[in-house]
Amino acid sequence: MKVVVCVKQTPSTTAVFRVQNGSVRWDDPGGKPNVVNPWDEYAIEEAIRLQEKHGGDAIALTMGSEESKEALKTALAMGCTEAVLVADEAFEGSDTLGTAHVLAAAIRHQQDVQVAVFGKQAIDGDTGQTTIQVAVKLGWTPLTFVSEIKELDPDAGTITVERLLEGGKETVSSRLPVVISVVKEINEPRYPSFMGIRKANRAEIPTLTAADLDLDAGSAGKAASKVDWANVYELPPRDTSVEIIEGDTVEEKVKKLAERLLAEKVI
Amino acid sequence: MSGVWVWIDHAGGKLAAISLEVLGVGRKVADGLAQPLTALVTGSDVQGVADAAFNYGADAVLGADDPSLADFRVEAHGPLVAKLAQEREPVVLIAGASTRGRDLSAWVAAELDAGLVPDGIDVEISDGKVVVTRPVYAGKLLADVQVTDGLQVISVRSRALPPAAETEGSGEAEWVDPVVAEDDLATKITGFESSAGKVSLTDARIIVSGGRGVGGPEGFEPIRELAQVLGGALGASRATVDAGWIPYEHQVGQTGKTVSPDLYIASGISGAIQHQAGMRTAKVIVAINTDPDAPIFKLASYGIVGDLFEVVPALAEEFRRRLGG
Numbered sequence: 018m019k020v021v022v023c024v025k026q027t028p029s030t031t032a033v034f035r036v037q038n039g040s041v042r043w044d045d046p047g048g049k050p051n052v053v054n055p056w057d058e059y060a061i062e063e064a065i066r067l068q069e070k071h072g073g074d075a076i077a078l079t080m081g082s083e084e085s086k087e088a089l090k091t092a093l094a095m096g097c098t099e100a101v102l103v104a105d106e107a108f109e110g111s112d113t114l115g116t117a118h119v120l121a122a123a124i125r126h127q128q129d130v131q132v133a134v135f136g137k138q139a140i141d142g143d144t145g146q147t148t149i150q151v152a153v154k155l156g157w158t159p160l161t162f163v164s165e166i167k168e169l170d171p172d173a174g175t176i177t178v179e180r181l182l183e184g185g186k187e188t189v190s191s192r193l194p195v196v197i198s199v200v201k202e203i204n205e206p207r208y209p210s211f212m213g214i215r216k217a218n219r220a221e222i223p224t225l226t227a228a229d230l231d232l233d234a235g236s237a238g239k240a241a242s243k244v245d246w247a248n249v250y251e252l253p254p255r256d257t258s259v260e261i262i263e264g265d266t267v268e269e270k271v272k273k274l275a276e277r278l279l280a281e282k283v284i
Numbered sequence: 285m286s287g288v289w290v291w292i293d294h295a296g297g298k299l300a301a302i303s304l305e306v307l308g309v310g311r312k313v314a315d316g317l318a319q320p321l322t323a324l325v326t327g328s329d330v331q332g333v334a335d336a337a338f339n340y341g342a343d344a345v346l347g348a349d350d351p352s353l354a355d356f357r358v359e360a361h362g363p364l365v366a367k368l369a370q371e372r373e374p375v376v377l378i379a380g381a382s383t384r385g386r387d388l389s390a391w392v393a394a395e396l397d398a399g400l401v402p403d404g405i406d407v408e409i410s411d412g413k414v415v416v417t418r419p420v421y422a423g424k425l426l427a428d429v430q431v432t433d434g435l436q437v438i439s440v441r442s443r444a445l446p447p448a449a450e451t452e453g454s455g456e457a458e459w460v461d462p463v464v465a466e467d468d469l470a471t472k473i474t475g476f477e478s479s480a481g482k483v484s485l486t487d488a489r490i491i492v493s494g495g496r497g498v499g500g501p502e503g504f505e506p507i508r509e510l511a512q513v514l515g516g517a518l519g520a521s522r523a524t525v526d527a528g529w530i531p532y533e534h535q536v537g538q539t540g541k542t543v544s545p546d547l548y549i550a551s552g553i554s555g556a557i558q559h560q561a562g563m564r565t566a567k568v569i570v571a572i573n574t575d576p577d578a579p580i581f582k583l584a585s586y587g588i589v590g591d592l593f594e595v596v597p598a599l600a601e602e603f604r605r606r607l608g609g
Contacts, residue, residue: 030538030558034424041425055539113400114393140422140538144402146390149358153394158359158470162383177474182383183484184295188475189357201532201539243399248428249420255564257585259571270588271598274570275606277586283547283568284490284514284603 018073018171021124022064022097022134023151026081026088027054027141036251053088056136058095058206059199063166064134065096066204071171074098076127080108080119086222093217094209100220101127105227110239112246113142117150119237122230124155131171135198137162145198152196160195164202285435287372288314290342291324291365291379291388294333299340301487302380304447307340309407309440310378311448314343316409319375322346324368325457326361328354334457340448345457352466355473356384362391364463369435370396376414381439389439399431405444405565414438422538423561442486443544444565483517485536490516490547491566493536494524495559497552497573497592501529506593507551510600513607519543519563521553537562551592555580572596 028034029052032043043050053061061077068075077092079085080103089100103123111119124133133155138145152159164181167188177190181200209217227234235241262277264270278284290310293300307323314321323337325347334345346368353360369377369392377392379385381403393400404416413430416438420427431437485491492511494504504518511518519541520534536543538558548566553559555571555578563569564583571584572595581587588595 028421030422032421032424033557034421036425041421043421113390114397117394141420143420143422144400145386146393146400146402149387149390150394150400153362153391159387159391160471161358161387180383183486185476185478187473188477189471189473191471243397243431243433244401245430245432246427249425250427252424252426252564255569255583257569257583259581259584259587261576261581261587261589267590267594267598268602270590271595271602274586274588274599275602278547278568278570279606281547281568281585284607 018067018071018132019076019127019130020064020067020074020132020134021076021078021127021130022057022060022092023120023147024057024061024077024079024088024092024136025054025139026051026079026085027139030055030140034251036249039247039249041249051084051087053091054136054139056138056140056201057088058136059201059203060134060136061092061095061097062204062206063199067132067166067169068098071169076101078103078120078123080104080116080123089222090217090220091209093220094213095207096213100222102222102224103230104224107227107234107238110242111237112242112244113144113146113150114243115237115241117147117154119230119232120147121151121154122232123225124151126225126230131174131193132169132176133157133194133196135196137198137200148196148198155194155196157194157196158191160189160191160197163197163199285373285375286319287322287374288317288319289322289324289369289374289377291377291385292333292337293380293382293384294325294327294330297329297332299333299336300380300382302382302385302442304340305442305445306378306380306440307337307342307448309445311341313376313378313407313409313414317375317412320344322374324365326353326364331457335454338453338455339450341451341453345455346460347457348460348462350462352462352464352469357469357471357473358387358391359471360462360464360469361388362395366392366395367463368460374435376436376438379439381441385439389437393437396435398435398437399433400437401429401431402439404438404440407438407440407445422558423542423564424557441544483515485517485519485534485541485543488517488543488545490514491519491536491543491545492516492549492551493519493521493553494551495521495553496523498524498529504530506596506600510549510596510603513600513603516545516547521556521559550580550584551596553580554578555583
């Protein structure tokens with residue numbers, strides 16, 4: 018069975034952001050400003066588990082620049098069997114729709130893929146909408162917020178998953194192919210092995226361009242984008258200064274705090 | 285193009301809480317653009333939902349009432365809303381950013397090649413366009429985003445915007461046929477395990493959270509007790525989840541839940557930037573910590589410097605007395 022996992026290189030969770038002249042900059046006190054999107058680690062793990070169970074390939078795919086190869090190397094080091102970079106100047110400035118066009122074409126290009134796996138969202142744009150849009154562009158069934166793959170039969174072409182929704186857990190069966198997004202509950206991602214890291218560092222990662230994917234100029238990139246994202250800014254500081262509740266005893270302090278909270282009408 | 289549409293999320297024949305907020309923001313956008321507000325109701329046995337939409341300010345209700353729409357399957361609801369939007373060309377389509385609303389809005393935008401802005405926390409009208417404020421980079425920055433051309437598809441985050449007021453409006457809904465026949469749907473929903481009865485973090489008005497300061501799994505007991513007294517939900521920092529003291533479903537922060545309660549009580553939480561990303565939009569934040577220099581105090585409205593094992597039980601006792609519980 019062929020599984021594709023779509024990953025993204027994003028700022029680390031500890032990154033500190035600032036906006037200078039309209040451009041977003043970030044730095045990381047830990048010295049590693051870019052990482053594989055943390056949500057994607059669960060997607061990579063699940064793709065590898067599917068490959069281990071059913072054979073075939075687990076192909077990591079990313080759309081981005083040369084630097085995004087780092088995310089693919091992590092996926093290879095964890096155990097993906099192949100990695101593909103999708104990169105073209107024509108893709109720069111894509112909105113979610115443009116990204117979906119490109120990723121759908123890249124998945125189609127792999128041929129005979131039965132499951133495409135995504136993390137639930139990327140921690141930079143935070144839209145979490147690519148899974149559905151890629152599914153629509155492929156004409157496949159989307160299954161979002163998957164917390165468990167209960168059953169997958171590549172020969173029968175069926176899958177049963179559990180989805181984690183606001184009101185509870187839903188069990189849903191579908192025909193393949195599917196595009197799924199996974200949540201943190203689904204697994205515990207493995208650490209890359211030493212051998213895996215060596216293999217990943219030596220791997221030749223092929224690049225697919227717009228021409229390879231037969232994509233129309235109008236389907237992705239800045240010109241095709243229908244969303245204006247230009248106005249990004251830093252959060253206004255919370256307009257509170259903290260009132261430290263003082264008192265001789267704990268009882269006195271909590272009494273004062275309770276009075277404040279009742280006056281705020283939040284209880 | 286004309287008309288502002290809102291997609292109504294519902295369950296058990298009733299409007300979901302987020303739908304009142306969606307109707308509220310829809311009213312604001314419709315008035316700002318001088319357009320009528322249409323509520324889209326898709327489901328099975330949903331006449332009551334249509335009536336409720338009129339009652340909360342919809343000028344018209346359009347939808348489909350069919351057994352194939354009983355469960356929310358995006359492959360059934362999405363094509364229906366996309367077809368209606370293609371035929372009737374609304375200016376704006378707004379949904380709640382619940383799991384269902386997110387899936388639906390992404391589907392419709394993809395099918396119609398329309399611009400999509402998810403997770404709005406505020407909307408303004410400017411030059412005939414809806415400008416949506418949304419958090420990016422896990423809430424560490426904000427962006428004012430707009431769709432530049434064609435249908436504007438937007439979703440808004442739960443508890444970010446005020447709910448619609450009751451209008452006692454009424455009217456006749458217009459019902460159309462579903463677009464995809466049951467046999468052509470690839471999915472079947474075969475089970476649902478409800479978590480009803482538990483207070484969900486994202487919907488909670490009050491959240492009491494514990495951090496590393498609780499010291500171990502049993503340290504959550506006083507936190508849980510205070511949450512119970514206040515009728516709130518139990519939250520936790522990533523450190524406590526990673527340590528295995530409490531299940532992941534309680535995690536608040538960048539890789540957990542993003543919450544926006546009226547009151548957030550952080551106990552024994554230092555307030556790392558990843559935690560702040562998940563809770564900084566709470567209306568009132570209370571910090572309880574032994575370390576007066578903990579970053580959480582910079583975010584808080586009220587703080588008590590002290591041991592949570594003394595302060596939290598005393599606070600629970602105080603409220604139990606005052607609330608008569």
